[in-house]
Amino acid sequence: MDCLGERPNAITFLNLIVACGSSGDLKRGRILHNRIVSCGFDHHLANLGNAIVHMYGRSGSIAEARRAFLAIPSRLKSVASFNSMLRAYVLAGLQREAIDLFDQMPSDPAPNAVSFTTAIGACSALGWIEKGTAIHARLAGTGLETDMGLATALVNMYGKRGLFDLATKVFESMTAKTVVTWSALIAAYAQHGHAEEAFDLYRRMMREGSKPNEVTFLSVLSACSTMRWLERGREIHSEIVNLGLDRSLVLMNTVLTMYIKCRSLDEAGEFFAAMASRDLKSWMFIIAANAQQGRPERALALFRSLLEEKDPTLQPDEVIFASVLNACSTKKWSDDGRAIHRIIPPRLEATAVIGTALVDFYSNCGDLANAKSAFARIVDKDVAAWNAIIGACIQHRLYEEALEIFYRMNVEGCSLPNHRTFVALLEACTESPSLGAAGRKLYERIVASGYELGLVLGTGIINMFAKLGSLDRARDVFARMPIKDLVSWTAIIAAHTRSGARVGARELYWMMALQGLEPDEVTYISILSSCAHAGMVDEAWSYFVSMTEDFGVEPREEHYVCVIDLLGRAGRLRDAEELVMKTSKLLGAVGWTSVLGACRTHGDLHRANQVVDEAVKLEPGNSGAYLLLAHTSYNNH
Numbered sequence: 001m002d003c004l005g006e007r008p009n010a011i012t013f014l015n016l017i018v019a020c021g022s023s024g025d026l027k028r029g030r031i032l033h034n035r036i037v038s039c040g041f042d043h044h045l046a047n048l049g050n051a052i053v054h055m056y057g058r059s060g061s062i063a064e065a066r067r068a069f070l071a072i073p074s075r076l077k078s079v080a081s082f083n084s085m086l087r088a089y090v091l092a093g094l095q096r097e098a099i100d101l102f103d104q105m106p107s108d109p110a111p112n113a114v115s116f117t118t119a120i121g122a123c124s125a126l127g128w129i130e131k132g133t134a135i136h137a138r139l140a141g142t143g144l145e146t147d148m149g150l151a152t153a154l155v156n157m158y159g160k161r162g163l164f165d166l167a168t169k170v171f172e173s174m175t176a177k178t179v180v181t182w183s184a185l186i187a188a189y190a191q192h193g194h195a196e197e198a199f200d201l202y203r204r205m206m207r208e209g210s211k212p213n214e215v216t217f218l219s220v221l222s223a224c225s226t227m228r229w230l231e232r233g234r235e236i237h238s239e240i241v242n243l244g245l246d247r248s249l250v251l252m253n254t255v256l257t258m259y260i261k262c263r264s265l266d267e268a269g270e271f272f273a274a275m276a277s278r279d280l281k282s283w284m285f286i287i288a289a290n291a292q293q294g295r296p297e298r299a300l301a302l303f304r305s306l307l308e309e310k311d312p313t314l315q316p317d318e319v320i321f322a323s324v325l326n327a328c329s330t331k332k333w334s335d336d337g338r339a340i341h342r343i344i345p346p347r348l349e350a351t352a353v354i355g356t357a358l359v360d361f362y363s364n365c366g367d368l369a370n371a372k373s374a375f376a377r378i379v380d381k382d383v384a385a386w387n388a389i390i391g392a393c394i395q396h397r398l399y400e401e402a403l404e405i406f407y408r409m410n411v412e413g414c415s416l417p418n419h420r421t422f423v424a425l426l427e428a429c430t431e432s433p434s435l436g437a438a439g440r441k442l443y444e445r446i447v448a449s450g451y452e453l454g455l456v457l458g459t460g461i462i463n464m465f466a467k468l469g470s471l472d473r474a475r476d477v478f479a480r481m482p483i484k485d486l487v488s489w490t491a492i493i494a495a496h497t498r499s500g501a502r503v504g505a506r507e508l509y510w511m512m513a514l515q516g517l518e519p520d521e522v523t524y525i526s527i528l529s530s531c532a533h534a535g536m537v538d539e540a541w542s543y544f545v546s547m548t549e550d551f552g553v554e555p556r557e558e559h560y561v562c563v564i565d566l567l568g569r570a571g572r573l574r575d576a577e578e579l580v581m582k583t584s585k586l587l588g589a590v591g592w593t594s595v596l597g598a599c600r601t602h603g604d605l606h607r608a609n610q611v612v613d614e615a616v617k618l619e620p621g622n623s624g625a626y627l628l629l630a631h632t633s634y635n636n637h
């Protein structure tokens with residue numbers, strides 16, 4: 001047109017600006033804007049000014065969009081002008097500015113449904129529920145309440161904040177509902193853990209003839225995954241296929257994770273094998289699932305298959321390497337893990353994710369030296385990396401070194417410790433008697449840092465103070481815990497028995513039951529072991545009887561052995577022998593060996609000879625029994 005000497009008119013410029021906005025061609029848009037100004041059209045046509053604002057907003061140039069908006073004469077500024085600028089702010093992530101501009105809109109022309117929808121969306125993004133509710137209130141009497149897009153924005157805003165009464169009220173007031181509206185409320189229910197409500201709403205949507213889309217299915221599958229609804233998940237998968245949505249890779253990856261989270265790993269494997277296309281996430285999900293669910297051989301086989309893929313986008317990333325290293329974290333698979341380590345690119349090896357996985361791998365395989373080397377190679381050490389090396393030292397019983405690393409962590413200031421750090425260090429202080437003072441300082445730091453005494457952290461502190469003999473402090477920690485479970489109750493009861501506080505232990509034992517927490521096998525192992533430590537024979541026997549008579553917990557081998565050992569150490573060899581005779585089928589020679597050890601301690605050679613005969617009857621090849629008898633005879637002489 002320019003070459004032919006034809007002068008473009010306003011409509012020509014309008015169409016060209018719209019085209020630049022749609023394609024995001026900022027360079028040509030600027031050139032056109034300059035031509036529009038030079039031709040004198042910029043102050044005469046509202047639609048052209050609005051299109052320029054929209055073009056700059058779509059192209060990400062918010063400053064130029066604002067200048068173009070301000071350049072529109074007041075007499076030409078329409079509600080569409082404001083809406084163009086509102087959308088530009090929202091696209092740029094400037095939600096506050098969008099709300100401010102909405103508040104500045106004149107009453108004539110009044111904001112329309114698009115204005116309100118954009119403002120409500122901005123409030124939703126910021127979590128400004130009070131402001132959003134105030135804007136909603138302004139709709140009264142405007143006649144805009146029935147606008148489908150606006151109602152959907154309100155459902156989305158209230159649903160995101162978990163205000164389901166308000167979301168449902170708006171939803172039910174709608175005379176017609178789009179798939180977007182249905183999906184917004186279903187997603188809100190799923191995201192807030194209301195899986196049953198999400199699924200019921202999905203079923204209602206189907207009954208009312210609304211066809212679900214990809215977003216709907218993503219939310220419903222999330223609900224199935226959360227609740228481990230395998231049958232419902234299969235049903236949803238079938239409906240996805242029937243609707244022809246199985247070409248969506250995002251949706252297929254979500255189906256895959258549904259099978260994984262429903263603990264149906266075989267089905268997940270079959271589904272993965274049948275997938276028409278896979279991306280790196282698909283491989284990551286299936287490899288990680290096999291690693292986490294105890295199938296290292298399968299995880300390794302999948303990893304090797306991934307390495308054979310020719311697609312350059314399917315190169316293993318740090319998450320996949322970390323997952324397969326996790327699968328190899330036993331001595332049986334250590335050679336495979338070392339082979340994988342050799343092919344990890346140096347740039348990935350230095351990341352916190354891979355470095356931490358290597359620390360865990362080598363530590364679990366008994367190679368602390370390589371675990372330390374892997375930690376040293378991490379460039380930016382996060383709290384997970386520090387926790388891993390501290391845990392590795394504790395795993396190898398290097399408690400003082402674990403504490404030294406913690407002090408180094410504080411000095412280097414790279415990462416702040418979290419509750420996992422403190423839980424690990426409390427274990428170190430509990431296991432090492434020489435670290436009692438350090439344990440007390442740790443507790444002071446935990447309190448000073450404002451950490452809530454949650455179940456794991458609080459129980460760890462109770463166990464530490466119990467081991468240090470500080471029963472009063474253990475009680476204080478227990479009292480301050482906002483929530484108490486069976487493990488924390490067991491810890492405080494064991495702390496009392498360990499300290500010889502029979503009455504307090506017994507009171508707590510029954511208080512726990514009154515709270516609706518019935519003791520289990522692990523509870524009794526802990527209590528009986530604490531009684532053994534304190535030498536409380538009668539008390540241990542009382543708990544042993546109570547476990548069956550009061551709570552119906554059948555004693556296991558560990559319970560019997562603990563009581564037999566306690567009776568033997570207390571010199572009550574006859575009682576120990578009688579209990580072994582009653583349980584010989586369950587215990588085999590283990591019970592007799594325990595009594596034999598007690599005979600040796602108390603020098604009862606006659607009973608020792610009888611016990612050896614019984615042990616050998618049950619296990620003819622038990623040379624250990626004869627060895628103990630020889631020691632008993634030697635000590636007796």
